[in-house]
Amino acid sequence: MKRVYNFAAGPSALPIEVLKKASDEMLSYGDAGMSVMEMSHRSASFKNILQEAKSLYKELMNVPDNYEILFLQGGASTQFSMIPLNLLSKSNKCDFMITGSWAKKAYQEAKRYGEAKVIASSEDKTFTYIPKVDSKDFTLDADFFHICVNNTIYGTRFKPDGLPETGNVPLIGDMSSNILSEVYDVSKFGLIYAGAQKNMGPAGVTAVIIRKDLIGHAKDFTPIMLNYKTHVDSDSCYNTPPCYSIYVCKLVYEWVKANGGVKGMEAINKEKSQKLYNFIDNSKLFKGTVVPEDRSLMNVPFITGSDELDALFVKESKKSGMENLKGHRSVGGMRASIYNAMPMAGIDTLIDFMKKFETENA
Ligand SMILES: *Cc1c(COP(=O)(O)O)cnc(C)c1O
Secondary structure, X not given: OOXXXXXXXXXXXXXXXXXXXHHHOOOOOOOOOOOHHHOOOOOHHHHHXXXXXXXXXXXXXXXXXXXXXXXXXXXXXXXXXHHHHHXXXXXXXXXXXXXXXXXXXXXXXXXXXXXXXXXXXXXXXXOOOOOOOOHHHOOOOOOEEEEEOEEOOOOEEOOOOOOOOOOOOOEEEEOOOOOOOOXXXXXXXXXXXXXXXXXXXXXXXXXXXXXXXXXXXXXXOOXXXXXXXXXXXXXXXXOOOOHHHHHHHHHHHHHHHHOOHHHHHHHHHHHHHHHHHXXXXXXXXXXXXXXXXXXXXXXXXXXXXXXXXXXXXXXXXXXXXXXXXEOOOOOOOEEEEOOOOOOHHHHHHHHHHHHHHHHHHO
């Protein structure tokens, strides 16, 4: 069977061990005699899967006890609405840093419900850097401060030690594309959310880590399905949860744990991304698009400077067993998304191909 190196930004590659385990358990999960897809979400088997997923995620992320973990639907995009609906409960004000398209979408949605302020934006330079901010400019009584921790499209990130200092204002982090990739201190956040389909599992589930004091203050008109309290009170089973996606996330958590936890992932991710960035920095043909100090470990955009060569690169790389290297339509060029499931051999294959392409085309 042929497997390619899949550099897609999302949905993206899953660890081969996870796919094999899912395949082994497809016809019968344990002795249940049925697949997880066919199971009642009220069954003992599924309850176990959900509790294991939750406790593994809690362990991997080192989530303190004063937080709840939820597995929700509607993708990360639904969080753009849930966060303002649930958290704009006192001053009705919130702060945003606009570091890419996702951050901007979150801001635009929050503006519909409250007074949303842009503290800083890097749109002036097509989001190629993380703006420096001064906490003097933050809204003192804001109900929350939102950042997109890793910018999937543009390839920048807030480093774990470079988060804005928001004091008592809850910091909200969209970690859809860098969850479980590097150690972040959950206690610095009021809420962390991540759509699973980048670095955590299949599409269809969004994991939310929310501090308990932020639950239960939703606006009166909040739809019941968009109220965090609904899902906390029913342990993510108010209605049918995305059972199979949660199950595959559980398998991914087991895989991450068996491979050194988030710390282990971080070490290998730094090695993988450094190798690729080093090659790009020393290349005569390829150029990175982002300032070095804010580079993502997960999404690596690069260009040749020629649209024709970029197109040729994408076309030829397919023939060498690499898929989805075409850059996002708003940036152009190429983007290699190198999530946890991308092995070092995939990076080596890409670099070897880039070397060859450079020799032939520079
Ligand atoms: C992909 C992505 C989203 C949107 O996720 P959906 O699950 O498709 O709604 C939001 N934020 C970031 C950082 C993303 O990478």
